[in-house]
Amino acid sequence: MAGIANRTPxxxxxxxxxxxxxxxxxxxxxxxxxxxxxxxxxxxxxxxxSSEERERGVVAxxxxxxxxxxxxxxxxxxxxATIVMPTDAPAVKVAATRAYGAEIVYxxxxxxxxxxxxxxxxxxxxxxxxPPFDDARIVAGAGTAALxxxxxxxPLDACVVPVGGGGLMSGTAIAAHGVDPATAxxxxxxxxxxxxxxxxxxxxxxxxxxPRTIADGLQTTAPGELTFAIARAHKxxxxxxxxxxxxxxxxxxxxRMKLVVxxxxxxxxxxxxxxRIPGIAGKRVGAIxxxxxxxxxxxxxxxxx
Numbered sequence: 409m410a411g412i413a414n415r416t417p418x419x420x421x422x423x424x425x426x427x428x429x430x431x432x433x434x435x436x437x438x439x440x441x442x443x444x445x446x447x448x449x450x451x452x453x454x455x456x457x458s459s460e461e462r463e464r465g466v467v468a469x470x471x472x473x474x475x476x477x478x479x480x481x482x483x484x485x486x487x488x489a490t491i492v493m494p495t496d497a498p499a500v501k502v503a504a505t506r507a508y509g510a511e512i513v514y515x516x517x518x519x520x521x522x523x524x525x526x527x528x529x530x531x532x533x534x535x536x537x538x539p540p541f542d543d544a545r546i547v548a549g550a551g552t553a554a555l556x557x558x559x560x561x562x563p564l565d566a567c568v569v570p571v572g573g574g575g576l577m578s579g580t581a582i583a584a585h586g587v588d589p590a591t592a593x594x595x596x597x598x599x600x601x602x603x604x605x606x607x608x609x610x611x612x613x614x615x616x617x618x619p620r621t622i623a624d625g626l627q628t629t630a631p632g633e634l635t636f637a638i639a640r641a642h643k644x645x646x647x648x649x650x651x652x653x654x655x656x657x658x659x660x661x662x663x664r665m666k667l668v669v670x671x672x673x674x675x676x677x678x679x680x681x682x683x684r685i686p687g688i689a690g691k692r693v694g695a696i697x698x699x700x701x702x703x704x705x706x707x708x709x710x711x712x713x
Contacts, residue, residue, distance in 0.1 A: 451549065465536070495516055504701070558584060
């Protein structure tokens with residue numbers, strides 16, 4: 409990814425440190441190409457395709473950030489991309505996906521299964537399906553964000569990241585434990601959609617309904633098969649936050665750190681600000697802001713609420 413993905417900054421805030429009682433290092437993937445960490449996995453996946461596979465194109469399904477990541481990676485590599493997106497996807501993410509040159513196929517989130525639609529489109533076109541998280545190439549690409557964070561910030565006692573399907577969390581676990589096996593890994597998901605937390609408690613993957621949450625990028629209904637296995641192997645822990653806590657974190661990031669963060673991207677900050685991460689007093693903690701793609705009008709309404 410060196411020279412392709414932006415090496416995003418790891419920033420600090422005295423106010424954040426005081427609120428959390430720890431030394432925090434915040435990796436700002438909101439400054440990544442297309443505005444989110446998803447570019448890393450998408451580019452890594454497309455780069456692995458053969459020339460014949462690239463010629464046939466790719467298909468992805470996403471509510472926004474994976475869509476944009478695949479669309480941009482496809483444009484950079486000269487690959488035709490088709491993205492299956494829900495009709496209620498944020499307008500700013502739809503517009504960006506289209507601007508990168510991808511074709512968009514819409515579906516109704518509550519009445520259709522996006523992966524089935526995407527697989528059908530891929531079969532019809534002979535294209536390659538690019539999964540949003542459950543693939544080793546996607547996980548490895550996502551993990552480069554954590555690797556950069558550790559290289560820039562130094563040794564970390566814990567890493568805290570947003571979790572939807574688990575690609576970023578599992579990539580972070582592999583990268584962090586490659587440096588120091590003692591680093592604690594925490595994923596943060598919406599309280600309304602705690603499928604990963606339920607799955608880890610039960611020791612098997614649990615499928616839930618589509619969660620109603622402002623964190624559109626974390627509206628997964630089940631962990632990935634690969635990402636769940638990695639999370640268990642690396643003893644990842646999950647905590648949850650409410651939508652109101654996500655709003656508070658977005659507001660804090662704007663007022664105190666001058667960062668524009670989308671709801672999903674604010675999950676790690678929310679958990680830290682709410683004291684959900686145990687045992688970090690006096691410790692060095694990394695947190696990943698996973699994205700900043702949010703419509704200006706919606707953003708103003710969310711942080712002004």
